[in-house]
Amino acid sequence: MSPRRVTLADVAKTAGVSPTTASLVLSGRGRELRISQDVEQRVLKAAAELQYRPNIVSVGLRTGTTRTIGFISDTVATTRLAGDMIKGALEAARERGFMLFIGETEGDAELERLLLQAMHDRQVDGIILASMYTRTIKVPKAMAAAPAVLLNALPKQPSPLPSVVPDEIEAGRVAARALLDAGHREGIHLIGAGPARRNLPAGGSVAAVERLIGIREVLAEAGVKPAGGHVCPDWQPEYGLALTRALLEKERPQALICFNDRLALGAYQALDDFGLKVPGDVSVVSFDDHPIASWMRPQLTTVALPHYELGRKAVDVLFTEIGRDREDDGGQGEVHRVPMPIRVRESIASRSA
Amino acid sequence: MSPRRVTLADVAKTAGVSPTTASLVLSGRGRELRISQDVEQRVLKAAAELQYRPNIVSVGLRTGTTRTIGFISDTVATTRLAGDMIKGALEAARERGFMLFIGETEGDAELERLLLQAMHDRQVDGIILASMYTRTIKVPKAMAAAPAVLLNALPKQPSPLPSVVPDEIEAGRVAARALLDAGHREGIHLIGAGPARRNLPAGGSVAAVERLIGIREVLAEAGVKPAGGHVCPDWQPEYGLALTRALLEKERPQALICFNDRLALGAYQALDDFGLKVPGDVSVVSFDDHPIASWMRPQLTTVALPHYELGRKAVDVLFTEIGRDREDDGGQGEVHRVPMPIRVRESIASRSA
DNA sequence: CAGGTTTGCTAAATCGGATTAGCAGTGCGA
DNA sequence: TCGCACTGCTAATCCGATTTAGCAAACCTG
Numbered sequence: 199m200s201p202r203r204v205t206l207a208d209v210a211k212t213a214g215v216s217p218t219t220a221s222l223v224l225s226g227r228g229r230e231l232r233i234s235q236d237v238e239q240r241v242l243k244a245a246a247e248l249q250y251r252p253n254i255v256s257v258g259l260r261t262g263t264t265r266t267i268g269f270i271s272d273t274v275a276t277t278r279l280a281g282d283m284i285k286g287a288l289e290a291a292r293e294r295g296f297m298l299f300i301g302e303t304e305g306d307a308e309l310e311r312l313l314l315q316a317m318h319d320r321q322v323d324g325i326i327l328a329s330m331y332t333r334t335i336k337v338p339k340a341m342a343a344a345p346a347v348l349l350n351a352l353p354k355q356p357s358p359l360p361s362v363v364p365d366e367i368e369a370g371r372v373a374a375r376a377l378l379d380a381g382h383r384e385g386i387h388l389i390g391a392g393p394a395r396r397n398l399p400a401g402g403s404v405a406a407v408e409r410l411i412g413i414r415e416v417l418a419e420a421g422v423k424p425a426g427g428h429v430c431p432d433w434q435p436e437y438g439l440a441l442t443r444a445l446l447e448k449e450r451p452q453a454l455i456c457f458n459d460r461l462a463l464g465a466y467q468a469l470d471d472f473g474l475k476v477p478g479d480v481s482v483v484s485f486d487d488h489p490i491a492s493w494m495r496p497q498l499t500t501v502a503l504p505h506y507e508l509g510r511k512a513v514d515v516l517f518t519e520i521g522r523d524r525e526d527d528g529g530q531g532e533v534h535r536v537p538m539p540i541r542v543r544e545s546i547a548s549r550s551a
Numbered sequence: 552m553s554p555r556r557v558t559l560a561d562v563a564k565t566a567g568v569s570p571t572t573a574s575l576v577l578s579g580r581g582r583e584l585r586i587s588q589d590v591e592q593r594v595l596k597a598a599a600e601l602q603y604r605p606n607i608v609s610v611g612l613r614t615g616t617t618r619t620i621g622f623i624s625d626t627v628a629t630t631r632l633a634g635d636m637i638k639g640a641l642e643a644a645r646e647r648g649f650m651l652f653i654g655e656t657e658g659d660a661e662l663e664r665l666l667l668q669a670m671h672d673r674q675v676d677g678i679i680l681a682s683m684y685t686r687t688i689k690v691p692k693a694m695a696a697a698p699a700v701l702l703n704a705l706p707k708q709p710s711p712l713p714s715v716v717p718d719e720i721e722a723g724r725v726a727a728r729a730l731l732d733a734g735h736r737e738g739i740h741l742i743g744a745g746p747a748r749r750n751l752p753a754g755g756s757v758a759a760v761e762r763l764i765g766i767r768e769v770l771a772e773a774g775v776k777p778a779g780g781h782v783c784p785d786w787q788p789e790y791g792l793a794l795t796r797a798l799l800e801k802e803r804p805q806a807l808i809c810f811n812d813r814l815a816l817g818a819y820q821a822l823d824d825f826g827l828k829v830p831g832d833v834s835v836v837s838f839d840d841h842p843i844a845s846w847m848r849p850q851l852t853t854v855a856l857p858h859y860e861l862g863r864k865a866v867d868v869l870f871t872e873i874g875r876d877r878e879d880d881g882g883q884g885e886v887h888r889v890p891m892p893i894r895v896r897e898s899i900a901s902r903s904a
Numbered sequence: 905c906a907g908g909t910t911t912g913c914t915a916a917a918t919c920g921g922a923t924t925a926g927c928a929g930t931g932c933g934a
Numbered sequence: 935t936c937g938c939a940c941t942g943c944t945a946a947t948c949c950g951a952t953t954t955a956g957c958a959a960a961c962c963t964g
Contacts, residue, residue, distance in 0.1 A: 493816065584943090
């Protein structure tokens with residue numbers, strides 16, 4: 199098939215030196231180890247001519263570092279939104295010459311264990327354990343075998359692992375502020391959770407809890423009380439439709455804070471059914487910045503999940519973990535929060551006070 | 552950090568035999584090489600007790616096989632649809648104990664070269680080169696270095712590489728048949744390409760060409776002539792909206808064949824603007840089975856891109872490539888076509904003849 | 905000019921397995 | 935009873951790098 203790979207021995211031979219010398223020069227340690235200029239040049243020239251590239255498998259065996267990191271998620275690769283997380287991680291890794299192994303667990307703990315094993319068998323330098331949606335997870339014991347980071351997830355039990363999550367509380371604040379800034383003070387309804395802290399969908403999504411906290415905090419500070427909150431079992435379009443429809447049958451809201459874009463899609467349909475215009479009659483703000491948000495008419499103003507940035511950040515944090523001295527047991531479960539930017543589009547109208 | 556990995560030497564020692572013997576037993580060659588039952592049992596027991604797992608990096612160095620395959624795409628991981636392709640590949644690979652490296656090129660040839668290098672440096676056993684949307688690509692020379700498969704892509708120049716693509720011609724036939732079966736014979740408009748073979752969007756998408764062929768073939772066989780075809784530069788919702796709107800200003804179609812779901816989304820909006828109901832007034836059939844297809848109201852009937860199956864198939868084909876004897880230069884650029892299933896939903900109404 | 909440094913490079917060991925060659929011990933036939 | 939085949943296991947080598955230990959030649963120095 200291909201003409202056998204060029205090895206260090208080949209380079210050494212054409213440069214007329216020992217493999218040791220060639221290795222020294224190519225690893226940049228020639229200087230400190232007193233290799234002559236002449237020899238250094240010969241080696242460099244030979245390597246360039248032969249297009250030598252070290253065999254990373256071999257290096258991995260000798261040094262234990264494979265310039266590879268494992269990315270395990272429940273089902274991240276499959277969804278557009280969370281796919282960006284992989285992309286961010288991919289690029290950040292590539293910038294440092296690292297490759298990514300990916301694996302999906304489907305939420306199956308046994309599969310997770312298997313993947314972790316498979317990656318350790320391949321001597322990955324570190325592992326990113328990601329969740330598709332922000333939540334708390336049980337950290338598998340096997341994670342202890344290498345530097346690791348939790349992405350879009352928090353440890354259920356106290357853990358020394360650092361985690362990277364979107365700043366959902368601040369996102370809640372931002373959404374609420376967007377409405378307040380537009381002059382809305384009354385008739386603000388929450389679709390998906392609320393109005394009280396305990397009114398949450400089942401499943402313990404971190405997003406629900408924290409978005410609600412942020413929203414309530416900002417509204418409270420402004421002396422505004424949400425006109426209503428509406429919980430549903432799952433944040434899908436059909437619930438957005440049903441909830442909003444039920445709401446419209448009783449009263450006429452001024453603004454909706456939908457807990458995600460899929461709910462907002464349903465809400466749009468309900469508003470349309472009742473002949474109400476967005477944002478003329480009702481303003482809508484939402485969360486996630488799902489691709490449909492910019493396809494909806496009018497385009498939806500939404501607080502974006504920064505998936506790409508989350509992925510990058512996870513790699514950054516992982517590298518500091520890898521760099522950390524193995525003895526040094528510092529960094530106890532630090533939580534890194536990535537800001538969620540608001541995408542201002544067309545679904546909020548300002549209302550004169 | 553972790554207690555050093557258990558090695559073959561450890562197993563050998565606790566079993567009281569040489570590493571050679573342990574290796575023989577564990578690789579299943581103990582039988583043919585006349586290792587006694589007793590020793591075999593001791594080794595097996597020791598391996599189990601110590602939870603021995605071979606270091607794949609080491610095996611890779613010695614045997615050249617790393618049980619790893621590389622998956623390079625232009626930007627596949629990021630889109631939901633094509634993300635399924637990765638998922639299919641991932642699962643098919645895992646079933647055989649293989650892991651996937653993934654990389655994205657962003658269409659950058661230099662980056663592609665770099666990724667290919669990085670993967671070869673890591674001794675991957677094979678490579679899948681994937682495209683987000685079906686098209687012809689220039690096969691990089693570096694692909695020759697290992698078994699490889701083209702996924703969702705065809706070689707621009709003749710190439711010995713096999714490829715795996717969706718069967719778009721048949722998809723075109725299926726879509727057209729769906730309309731014919733529902734009794735539509737007139738007023739069928741094509742949104743996105745046609746009516747003649749040469750009326751195609753720029754960019755040379757394989758989907759456009761082949762879907763059109765299939766559609767025209769089936770309509771022609773039934774003696775039906777499309778009432779019109781409408782080309783646009785890109786298959787985005789806004790063009791679907793504009794094209795359909797322009798069409799509706801002139802006439803009242805009976806059915807639309809949209810060349811993808813995003814166009815269909817725009818068409819829905821235009822129809823709604825004109826007060827026309829789907830499917831009562833106008834039937835719509837489309838392609839891709841994008842997630843929005845089932846969110847639209849009424850839900851869109853569409854011929855699905857079988858991304859998951861494509862991914863699996865690519866891995867299957869890659870394994871036969873890997874299995875192929877290196878001397879044997881058989882299999883010259885075989886093209887594997889994966890069927891596209893129609894998702895019958897609510898957007899086609901039957902019309903009595 | 906003997907003894908100690910420096911300089912500049914290389915031999916050999918190592919990582920963790922797979923693989924090839926070979927070595928004791930036993931049994932059997934002549 | 936000697937030689938040969940067979941049985942059952944092990945020593946040694948290899949994969950392709952990195953790294954440690956060390957060696958010859960040149961250079962000082964008193």
